[in-house]
Amino acid sequence: MDPMNFSSRRCRTDRFEELLSASVIIRYNALFNFHSFLTVVLLVICTCTYLKMQFPAILEQKTGFRGFFWKAARIGERLSPWMSVGCFMMGVSIIFF
Numbered sequence: 462m463d464p465m466n467f468s469s470r471r472c473r474t475d476r477f478e479e480l481l482s483a484s485v486i487i488r489y490n491a492l493f494n495f496h497s498f499l500t501v502v503l504l505v506i507c508t509c510t511y512l513k514m515q516f517p518a519i520l521e522q523k524t525g526f527r528g529f530f531w532k533a534a535r536i537g538e539r540l541s542p543w544m545s546v547g548c549f550m551m552g553v554s555i556i557f558f
Contacts, residue, residue: 496554503551505530506544510537 513520513534520531537544 509534
């Protein structure tokens, strides 16, 4: 066994473990950080509203898994002025804070 080959594999393994631990931190960041959670919620609501306006057949089911996205689109439709203010303020906070 070539010692050089072993050390390069060891280095790749260490790098993989670093990337894996970093991805776990990134994956759970939106759950534990309130700012990130609000950003995700706003993006889901805005995306669902846009999709419902462009492709109404996708979100016509009101129950089940698609029902969650239908409800998010309904919130976006009903609270449109407040959603736009929320998206604007979230954008400002992401850029400056």
